[in-house]
Amino acid sequence: MEQFDAIVIGAGHNGLTAAAVLAGKGKRVLVLERSTSLGGMMATGTLNGVQLPRLAHLLYNLNPVVVRDLGLKLDAKPVPTVALSEDGRHVVMDGAEVRFADGTAHPDAAAFVTLYQRLVRFGTLLGQLAQAAPPDLSGSLSLAQAGELGALARLGLRLRLMGKAEMREFLRIVLSNAQDLILDELADGPLAGALAADAVRGAWAGPSAPGTVFSLIYRLAQGGGAALPSGGMDAVVSAFVKAAEARGATIRTGAAVQRIVVEGDRVTGVELADGSRVSSAMVLSTAGAAQSMMLAGHGSYDIEAVRRLRNFRTKGTAAKVNLVLSGAPKFSGLSREQASGRLLIARSVRAVERAFNPVKYGEASKAPVIEAVVPTLTVPDASGKHVVSAVVQYVPYAPDGGWTDTARQTVIDQVVAALDRFAPGLAAMVTASELLTPADIESETGAPGGHWHHGEMSFDQLLSVRPANGLAHYGFGPAGLYLAGAAAHPGGDVTGAPGRNAALKALKEMAA
Amino acid sequence: MGRHDRYDAIIAGAGHNGLTTACYLAKAGLKVLVVEKNDWIGGAAVSRSLHPGWTYSNCSYVCSLLRREIVRDLELPRFGLQVIPYEGGATFTSDGDYFAYYSDHDALRREIARHEPRDVDAYDRFSQTVMRQCRFIRPFLLRTAPDPVRMRPRDISELAYLVRKVHGLGAREIGETLRFWTMSIGDFLDEHFENDLIKAHLAGSGIIGTGLGVYSPGSAYVLLHHYMGDVDGTIGAWGFARGGMGSISRALGLAFEEAGGTIVTGSGIDKFLTRGGKVTGVALENGDTYEAPVVASNMDVKRTFLKHTDRDDLPGDFLRAVERFKIRGSSGKLNIALDRLPEFPAAPAGAPFLRGDMHCSTSLAELERAYDDWKDGRWSQSPYFDMLIPSQIDPTMAPPGSHMMTVFVQYAPYDLEVDGVRDAANWTEERRRAFADCVLDKMSAACPDIKERVQHVEIRSPLELETEVGLTEGNIFQGELTFDQLLFNRPVPGYADYRSPIRGLYLVGSSAHPGGGVMAAPGANAAREILIDLGRRSGLPAEAA
Structure with a gap:
């Protein structure tokens, strides 16, 4: 043996x-x-002979x-996040900078940056907890053998060193919900919606659920920027x-x-x-x-x-839709550089919350939250074709009635229609499409319930x-x-x- | 002007x-005045006669949380307070069955087994966990939350107390506590039980009064707010105050007056008066003014500081924190005069659970959908309700042979959405009636003749709770019970010790730690802090600096 x-x-x-x-x-x-x-x-993966990211498509x-x-x-290229807006006033988030896609100033830019940078600071702090085993709660209280409880004490100290106001804010929001945190600072709309979508990415939760601030902070542990690896x-x-x-x-x-x-x-x-x-x-x-x-x-x-x-609990709610397009999609109001970023369809915090409701009862969102990337705009495919890689939320693991062909096609059609609203003509260019439901993700990768985490x-x-x-x-x-x-x-x-x-x-x- | 224009302390x-608070201060020898906007006392703990012959506990309706230390200290039974425990409850299904909850353990096990044999042992595990959490949390209710940021000697000693208590649980139990405090009641029940009806029956306590759904993390903690009380030492038991919830307020009022205190009703606070960052008294709406170096507000934190305090007296950060304080109304109430007891065809004659809390929500999904409606600004199309007929146990509530029914309804938004506009003014008379009909229709599944029995119904939306009692947005807890507003975060970070940026002005209502319910703990804790500042003693726990 x-x-x-x-x-x-x-x-x-x-x-x-x-x-x-x-x-x-x-x-x-x-x-x-x-x-x-x-x-x-x-x-x-490959679809119709074109290579594409089967599931994960960005590094965070x-x-x-x-x-x-x-x-x-x-070698990974940081990409901007673009919050697509129904009225064409798309919002581009590039690092800590926020503007409308046409370069004009966003009224909530300053508030967003303040909030975002604070969350990144908290994320960096909590990120240190990720680099070791979680605190062992059986540690003794005596200082001599504080053991792993020391990690918590060190976290407390570092928190305290951020200053009183920051520490208070951390202790207030750490178990709180993303919706209140975001809407206390920003008007509801695509910018707020984008942040809310990030707070619940892959989660069986809407932004109004307590604890979603923590997931948002967690995502920002390494600064929060998304990067597209060259070479995919x-x-x-x-x-x-x-x-x-x-x-x-x-x-x-x-x-x-x-x-x-x-x-x-x-x-x-x-x-x-x-x-x-x-x-x-x-x-x-x-x-x-x-x-x-x-x-x-x-x-x-x-x-x-x-x-x-x-x-x-391993109830997956994120599905993946991959599309092959005969040509390059043209997103109205976005430059090619912007269109090659991370595109978010999350109209508002409220819309993200509403998208979550149906999945609780075994139904897919009718207006899903979508994170799409067109990697071929950055690294062209030899065939000249383009691909759209989209994470779609919320989609149930086991819908009522099962994953029939009709049920599958409905999800794909909704995603194509949603993208087509922002990139007119996209629907007509689709030459191949595939859907990976949470159930598919489970059978393919072994992730229980198709849950990304x-x-x-x-x-x-x-x-x-x-x-x-x-x-x-x-x-x-x-x-x-x-x-x-x-x-x-x-x-x-x-x-x-x-x-x-x-x-x-x-x-x-x-x-x- | 009032009888006196100068007091040692005024309670608004x-x-x-x-x-x-008033009782503790008066018993400590202070000259205390209580001013009240309504013509009666009691806030949300009142007994009111709105239909001749019937008495309604028209806001809060059952009693358990009232701290026994306070009952003892203030000798409330001597002033007529009598709490009669009720036994059990039930959830009725639409197909003529029910799940009955009995306080008799063996009867309960048999009833659970009737629905799902596998859930019998699960219930024991469930109740052990809940009971352990209750025992853990109870000692904290009458202590002031430490401030982990400022770390004054008192904060350090309270924090040390907390750490010792937590550490004393042992690693396994700390993990359990961490989970329990952060998980949803739905997930918690799903972990234990198979049967949906049983889960639905137990889930109500995790959402009552909150803006959370059964699957919102943090709702398991809310369950504690309904289990950590006791009646005569039986933890988790609930009872009726004989004569209605107003009996509690009446007993407190009598105790206060016996201790030499004065109550003035009929005019609310216009303004808290200040000079040089210190409170000097209050000005009433009727023009009277009273002076005192100590003023305690029983109003919620928003009303106190945003409506009745000069903004210029408050630091910007504090104001902003108060402005974003979450105090969403989520519940309504029907108080019903019945000509006689309605029929419950599913229940055996004389079933004890008819004298307890009854419900008609039969699954967690149904409860969650009720929450989804509320999030979107509608009252629940299939609402959760907690209905009781206290007159079966307390005959003082209705004429002989007739009965009084109290129905707590969730969810009902404060700012009802109509045509895309969310506004409390949308609660018109017509919509209030539609809301009541929606509840009575659903109730017909349990008692088909309910509509014929109704002689009078008082319909209370969150708006009435705000306008009459003064609870902002009609939130019964004076603020959401989520972690961002609990312990040292309640009501706002840095001010969890009942004090405010204005010297001498204290917050004594449920907006302060440990929060809502007819518990009286915030009031007692605040009294202790006030007396500490005055160099006196209250006799309450955690007094040592």
């Missing part, structure tokens, strides 16, 4: 990061990927510590793969793990779908929390852990209780098993942080 | 909190 020091299940960014970190310490690492492509949610939140540790060489998401995947392979990790695709082998109270390896086994005293799983538990067998968990993991990023599922109270420190049931995907702290987005933190934890325990 | 508003 083959033997490795560590096996990583899943070759998404977290799995590859974990592999690179472990291999970097001289461990023999095997990465097992169920599908035939690498990168998980970052994987590139890649953790700088991961970039440093892995020595990732990424493919280049990002390659960079991660290279980092792992250069350190000696072995990566195998088409290798589905059907069981994590547990003997006694210890992991001894994995069993693949073909029945073959690979032995290792350490397994890091980037599958969902409940899925990882099932791989190891629920017999390895106490009944409370089983119940908690089954209750971990492998589990709702609401406060009751974050930090020391992610994915469940008592299972938040990467160690996951039987000795030698670690949870290393987005279901673990600090959660979703292409950050690599859960993978890195889990690998460090595993190394520490291996050494002990 | 004779709600239960204002009266509580």
Whole structure:
């Protein structure tokens, strides 16, 4: 039987990061990927012969510590965000600068910048929590053995150093809802709507839900800017793969793990779908929390852990629509530079909230919130064709009546119609289209419920209780098993942080 | 002019909190005046006779949260306060069944098993968690929230108390508490129960009085605001104040007067008078003025500082924080005089749950949809309601053989949207009636003859709650109970210690920590702070500096 020091299940960014970190310490690492492509949610797809980002299409939140540790060489171009407006007065957000697309001043620009910069400051502060395991609440109160509670104390100190007013504001808003925060400062409209849409991206929540400010802050942990990697998401995947392979990790695709082998109270390896086994005293799983538990067998968990993991909320609400166009779309009122940015259709905070309502009852939004990118405007496709990559919210995992062809086509038609309103003629240029519903995303990437973050990023599922109270420190049931995907702290987005933190934890325990 | 023009302290508003503050101050030997805009006292804890022979608890309607320390300190039973517990409740389905909630544990287990055997043990886990959270939070209700930013010696000692209490829970329970405080009541119930009807019955306590839906994070915490009280030591029990909720205010008023206090009704505050950043007294709408070095406002934070205080006396940051304070009205009320007890065909004759709280919302989705309506400025097309017939237990509420029914209804917006315009003025008489009909129609599922039984109905939208009681936007808690407005954030960051930027002016109503409900804790806590500033003692917990 083959033997490795560590096996990583899943070759998404977290799995590859974990592999690179472990291999970097001289461990023999095997990465097992169920599908035939690498990168998980970052994987590139093809539609009608044209390459396009199958799911994730932008980089936001890649953790700088991961970039440093892995020595990732990424060339990514920051792109502006454009909030599309029904009246043609589109708003362009470029870093901290906000203007109408025609260059005129936006009345809320100053208020927006003040708010945004404050959120970025808070994001940077909280981002420091993402670089290590979440605080261990069992720490003693005595200063001598403050242990990991010290992390919270340090956070408190840094917060205090921001000044009284800032600290008060942080403590007021941190668990609050995005709607009130935004509308206390800005008039409702596309600019406010854009911020609201970012607060609920991928979430089973509308902007009026308490806790959405925290998700917004989380998204802004690395400054908030979106970047389009040159070479597409493919280049990002390659960079991660290279980092792992250069350190000696072995990566195998088409290798589905059907069981994590547990003997006694210890992991001894994995069993693949073909029945073959690979032995290792350490397994890091980037599958969902409940899925990882099932791989190891629920017999390895106490009944409370089983119940908690089954209750971990993973209701995906974001679908992906990819379009191939026969020519370049022309967005009225936008320059080519602006049109190649991140385009948001979120008319207002209220519209985002309204879009959320139907999904609660198993229906798709009739006026969905859309984040679209036309990557071919930046890097042209050799065929001269263009692609639109759109994240569509809110779309249910299992609509009433199921995902019939009609139900699928309705979603695509709505997205095309919505885009066509801003880029007249776009609908006529569509030569191919595809929809990935949350259910499709689940079957393709293994993300439970099709949830982009492998589990709702609401406060009751974050930090020391992610994915469940008592299972938040990467160690996951039987000795030698670690949870290393987005279901673990600090959660979703292409950050690599859960993978890195889990690998460090595993190394520490291996050494002990 | 009043009997006296100078007092040691003036309380603006004779709600239960204002009266509580007044009692503590008077008992400490101060000469105290309470001024009240209405011709009666009690604020939202009143018993009113609006139809001959019937008495309505026309705002708050049941009692549990009133802190027993306060009841004891002020000897309220001696002044006629008697709380009679009621047992159980029920949610009726539209197809002739019901889920009954019994305070008898075995009966409850049998009833749960009738609907879903798997939920029997789940209920025990659920109630243990809720009870643990209640026991955890109760000691904080009568303490002043520490200010984590200023860190004066008192803040440090209160923070240390908090950290010790939290740490004492142990890692597992801290995690549970963190989750419980931040999750939604819907998710919390989904984690425990299978049966939708049972979930719907239990969910009401997570949304009553708030602008949250059952799936809004933070609504599980609101549940505590309905479970952390007690009747005669039974935590979580609710009861009727004999003679209506006004009996609480009456007892407080009598206790206050016995301690030498004076109450003046019939004229509201026009202005808090100040000189050099210090309060000097109050000017009433009728032209009277009273002077005092201490003035305590029982009004909500918005009304106090935006309507009755000179803006120039307040720092800009504070004003702005008060302006953005969230105080959305979300509920209405029907008070109904019944000629006799309506029929509940689903219920066995004499069922004890008919004497408790009854509902007709049968799923979490139905409750969530009710919330969606409210978000869009409509009253819920299929509203949640909490209906009780207290006259079955307290015969003083209605003529013999007749009954009084109190129906709390959620959701109803303050600024009703009509033709795209949101405005409280849209609550016309016609729409108020339509609102009541909507409730009575739904209620017919439980008691088909309800409309024939109705002799008189008082319809209260959030607008009436504002105009009559003075609660801004008709919010029953004087401000949303979300984390941005709880503990050290309540009412606004930096002013959670009942004090204000104006020296001598205190906030004693539910806008202050720990918030709404007929609890009297804000009033008592504020009294302690006032007496600390005066160098006196209140006898309340957490007095040491």
